[in-house]
Amino acid sequence: MSRLLEVADFGGGCLSMDVVEAAQQVLGWHVSTTFGGDLTEVVIVETEAYRGADDPASHAYRGRTSRNAAMYGEPGTLYVYRSYGVHWCANIVTGSAGEASAVLIRCGVPVAGVERMQQRRDRMDRLADGPGRLCAALAITGDSDGTSLGHGPVRLTPKRASEPIDIEAGPRIGITRAVDRPWRFVARGIDGSSLART
DNA sequence: CACCTGATTGCCT
DNA sequence: GGCAATCAGGTGA
Numbered sequence: 001m002s003r004l005l006e007v008a009d010f011g012g013g014c015l016s017m018d019v020v021e022a023a024q025q026v027l028g029w030h031v032s033t034t035f036g037g038d039l040t041e042v043v044i045v046e047t048e049a050y051r052g053a054d055d056p057a058s059h060a061y062r063g064r065t066s067r068n069a070a071m072y073g074e075p076g077t078l079y080v081y082r083s084y085g086v087h088w089c090a091n092i093v094t095g096s097a098g099e100a101s102a103v104l105i106r107c108g109v110p111v112a113g114v115e116r117m118q119q120r121r122d123r124m125d126r127l128a129d130g131p132g133r134l135c136a137a138l139a140i141t142g143d144s145d146g147t148s149l150g151h152g153p154v155r156l157t158p159k160r161a162s163e164p165i166d167i168e169a170g171p172r173i174g175i176t177r178a179v180d181r182p183w184r185f186v187a188r189g190i191d192g193s194s195l196a197r198t
Numbered sequence: 199c200a201c202c203t204g205a206t207t208g209c210c211t
Numbered sequence: 212g213g214c215a216a217t218c219a220g221g222t223g224a
Binding site: 176 | 204
């Protein structure tokens, strides 16, 4: 081994499993960026699963377009899209290449570079509480769409301790199709994911 | 080509 | 709680 790997093997292939399972597995993992030389990092505490062609709420439900092309890449690929023409949202591609399943990162707790994130957000709190806010705090934009979370500008790190996390499941937010699927997952007890959602 | 709809957020009344 | 910002894709004429 130890040759340059094409695909990052996150925690023993966790990202290759079903997206609904992977969305729970990545709770507690870290996402970091070093744009401008400043390290900023959060712990993932809330996710949503979007399952490729099977899922009416997925961007990939109606097939490949220029926007969702990154979803069809290898597991561990970063998919970034613009939401409502205003914000950026970051996803972790899972499953197998071509499956187009991805985990939306909805909320993170800042653990490094808090000051830098406060500058980027122009506020002191609620720095990464929401998919658009999280990308703003980490300075993730469409420029990083399609890059590898293993060796790209945006890095994903499996959690070290495998202590069980108390996971609460519920319906996904902001969608109108397949609203009955309880594919939103919140890690309780890590703190920071407790703010009201209207 | 025109119109509608979002995997959202923050500011306004 | 209401609603504007802002644009790519989906849909249908």
